[in-house]
Amino acid sequence: MSKAYSEKTEETIKPPLTSVGVIGWIKANLLNSWFNSLLTVATLYLLLKIIPAFIRWAFVDSLWMSTGAECHxxxxxxxxxxxxxxxxxxxxxxxxxxxxxxxVAMILLVGLLxxxxxxxxxxxxxxxxxxxxLFIMGLLxxxxxFGLTSVESAQWGGLPLTLILSVFGLTAAYPLGVVLALGRQSKMPAIKTICVIYIELIRGVPLISLLFMSSVVFPLFLPxxxxxNKIVRAQAAIILFTAxxxxxxxxxxxxxxxxGQYEAAESLGLNYYQTMRLVILPQALKIVIPPTVSILISAxxxxxxxxxxxxxxxxxxxxxxxxxxxxxxxxxxAYLFIALIYFVCCFAMSNYSRRLERELDTGH
Amino acid sequence: MGKGDIDSIDKTVPEAVPFFNDPAKRSILYQLGAMLLLGLLGYYLLSNTMANLERQSIATGLGFLEKESSFEIGESLISYSAADTYARALVVGVLNTLIVSFVGIILTVILGTFIGVARLSTNWLVSRLAAVYIEVFQDIPVLLQLFFWYAFFYELLPSPRQALSPGAGIFISNRGMVFPVPESHPAHKYMAAAFLGGCLCVYLLRRWARKQQARTGKVFPVFSVSAGILVGFPVIAWWLSGAPAAMDVPALTGFNFEGGVNISPEFSALLLGLVLYTAAFVAEVVRAGIQAVSHGQTEAAMSLGLKSGQVLNLVILPQALRVIIPPLTSQMLNLTKNSSLAVAIGYPDFVSVAGTTINQTGQAIEGIAMMMVVYLFFSLTTSAFMNWYNKKVALVER
Structure with missing residues (x-):
């Protein structure tokens, strides 16, 4: 009796066709209220207007291997x-x-990353x-x-320059930023004031003003x-800004x-330097890895x-x-092409940051 | 405890801590050292600079501000010509920066909120589109976006002779967008005054309505009455001063339009680029803020019998704003600072005018210092205002 009953239920109590599969999904996600249905229709209409026109422009009518004259x-x-x-x-x-x-230098960098x-x-x-x-890349x-012809850094350009400015910028800015953060947390009023003024000053001005400074004022500072070199000056501005x-x-x-962490370290008899290096910074820097990656992206x-x-x-x-x-x-x-390069790099980084956030999240 | 125990305690004064082991003294030493180092660095840079300036015979000081600028500025909110002083040119630049930032911030908040809400929509298509928008616009440098829009306006839009005309008197060409405005008339001043008076009335009305509600429990329809006052007062002022209706309609003369108001392609590209870029960040901020308010709050408010508008106004928004405002402030500041990229597409903002000034006068240090001071002033005032507002909406714990 009970067997027959269960067989029967399996047969008869199937979910209605309209609430499973593709139709069910569409109903639940696109047409779940009159407002959402309206929204879906409006959005689809817009997409239908834009996408075919874009595809026509970008793929159907496009030229891939021609001269400029043919393009015109x-x-x-x-x-x-x-x-x-x-x-x-x-x-x-x-x-x-x-x-x-x-x-080769870029491939090396990507490989290392x-x-x-x-x-x-x-x-x-x-x-x-x-x-x-980094040494090998610099050498390249x-x-x-080692018999490599010397190339003036004034001739550097394009993607390698972009990568150099960001990689070296961040590698140098990171320690400086940590020192500034420690200085800002310091109990010594003079050190704290210096760091606060530096941080707030830099964060209050646009990067352009620092770049202008590096190109027109910085030469005046030197004996x-x-x-x-111009690149080094711009690099310095980027480092000071990012830090x-x-x-x-x-x-x-x-x-x-x-x-408790500070107190525990103190009660173990660690001095300031040891406390920071062995107890505080390893934990604090780990927490801030995801926001640091965002800084890397914006840098x-x-x-x-x-x-x-x-x-x-x-x-x-x-x-x-x-x-x-x-x-x-x-x-x-041309701009779409380099936008794609920037997008791929930044998207990879932000995806990585999200993954790290999940991995480092210990659930507390 | 016996008497002997106390006696046995060592009563000798502890040996004086050596100078370098006393934390208090050592910290003073460190600080003096840091200041000395900073002072020496400053002195070194200053002396080098003075020597260099003397060698290149560049005068220092702000005297150049009084001189004739002898360069033109494409667009200006106040009257300006090449015969005016550098000081006036810089003021034009500051006003241009302010107008683009102000309009940009308003549009960004509107667009960002819209996209942030769309991101949370239960409509799969809408929420996916919003997510794609956020990801794409966040991951492309804003400068590249500005170049793109500028090229878009400049290359794809027709010349003034073939200008597009989406409505009567409105023309869109690669020289910008022109549209008709009312001809200047003293009535406009009265209307502005009436509007300000209306604002004051609305403020007083709101205070009165709140007190009234606290005393009697009756809700006064503040919103509709305020809207009526804000629109009605200027309209009455316009009607009383003779209802001037003459319009300044743009017309094609030669190669460009005359009359009306022209929004240049530089301004449009800058505004569009900044708004689209920053809105992607604001959308994330808004999304996080809305998600921070748990659904139980909505349910609790509804079970108290509040209407959906009241739920939003009295329960959800006050809590979401608390989360939203600090990051929103920093996005507004980012937009203001990014408006300095105008220099790259030729919109005469403050950085661009200051750059021209530096090139012409050679007063690099003064020019850069002014740039920094102006932006610092913007940043500090904005964050002071937002901190004040944030305090107002902050959680009052009992």
Whole structure:
């Protein structure tokens, strides 16, 4: 009896067709009230207006491997601007025959980043690997040793310059930011005041004003006869700027530490330096890894501002291609291409930051 | 405890701690050291700078502000010509920065709130689209977005002769958007005065209504009456001063439009770029704020018999705003600071005018210092205002 009963239920009490499968999903997620149905219809209408037109422009009517003159005749997108100028956009004025060197350096950097994203590899040896890797990259860019032809840093440009400015910017800004954060938490009024003024001053002004400063005021600071390369000056401005933001992030981590940690360290007889190095910073810096990655993302995006002081980063090389009469008027295509490069990099970083946040979340 | 125990306690004064082991004294030493180091660095930089300036024979000081600027500025809120002083040129720049930031902040908050709410929509399509918007616009440098919109306006829009005209008197071309405005008339001053008077009345009305509600429990329809006052007063002022209706309609003369108000492509590109970029961040802020208010709050408010408008106004918003305001402030400041990127697309904001001034006069230090002071002033006043507002809405714990 009971068996027959259960067989019967299995047969008859199936969920109605309209609440499972595709139809059910559509009903639950797109048409669950009159307002939502209206919204869905309106959105679909808009998408139908935009997407086919975009696809037509970007793929159907587009040219991929043509000259600029042919592009001016055609109606669709002119993606040809990218393959035709790819090496200049990516490497700027780096000597044409030697462009394999920045390419290898970039591959090395991406490889290192990829290796470092696994938390099992976070050991002391990784730090040495990075120092060694950065040295090799510097060597590849600059040359002058081991039979590599020397390349003036004034000729650096394109994507490698963007990456150098952000990677070196962050590596140098991080320790400085930690020191500033510790200074801001310090009990010594003079040190605290200096750090607070520095942090608030830098955070209150736009990066451009610092970049202008690096390009026009900084040379005045140096004694006669000494000049510093433009890239190094911009790099210094980026470091000083990023450090203030890192300091605020790290301060958040320091404030998240309970008093008990400090008291425990003190009662063990550790001095200030030991307390910070062995107890507080390892915990505080771990908490702030996700916001630090956001700082890294914005530092990466902000390197594009060096365009304004005429450094040939990725954006500037693209602009100078666009000022070539042959390719004039195809800004949308070129800008979309480098937007894609920036997007891929930033999206990878923000995804990574979200993953880390999940992994580091110990559930307290 | 016996008497002997007390006697046995060592009564000798502890040995004086050596100077360098006394934390108090050591900290003074550190601080003096830090200040000395900073002072030496400052002195070194200053002396180098003075020597360099002398060698290049650049005069220091703010005297150059009184000189004739002899450069034109594309758009200005106050009358300005190349014969005016540098000081006036810089004021034009500050006003241009302020107008783009002000309009930008308002639009950003509206768009950001809209997208943030859309992100939380139960409609899958809408919430996905909002998520894509947020991710894409956050991950592309704002400068690149500005260049993109500027190129978009400049290359894709037709020349003034073939201008698009979406409505009577409105023309969109690559020289900007022109639209008709009422011809200037003294009535406008009276209308502005009436509006300000209306604001004062609304403020007093709200205070009275709140007291009235506390005393009698009766709810006065503040919103509709205030709206009536704010719209009605200026309309009455307009009607009383003779109802002037003449419009200044733009017309094509030669290669460009004359008359009406022109919004330049630079301004539009800057505004659009900043708003679209910052709105992506504001949307995330708004989403986090709304999610921070638990659903139980809505249910509790509804079970008390509040209407849905009241639920939003009296229960949800006050709690969500508490979470939203601090990060929203920093986004507003970001927008203001990012407006300095105007220099890259040729909108004459403060940084751009100051840059031109530096190039012409060579007064780099003064120019950069002014840039920093102006932005610091914006930042500090905005955050002071927002801190005040934040205190007002902050949780009062009993």
């Amino acid at each position: 005749q055609a109606g669709g997108a002119c993606w040809s601007i990218i393959p035709a100028n790819l090496r200049f956009i990516l490497f700027g004025f780096f000597p044409y025959d030697l462009q394999w060197r920045p390419l 990829f290796y470092s994203q696994n938390r099992n590899h976070w050991k002391k040896s990784l730090a040495y690997l990075w120092i060694f890797g 860019m600059k040359g002058g040793l 006669e006869g000494i000049t510093v 203030a933001y890192i300091a605020e992030v790290v301060r958040g981590g320091l404030q998240g530490m309970s008093r 990466f995006k902000d390197t594009s501002l060096v365009v304004i002081i005429a450094l040939y980063d990725l954006l500037k090389t693209t602009q100078s291609v666009l000022s070539d009469p042959e390719w004039m008027g195809f800004s949308s295509e």
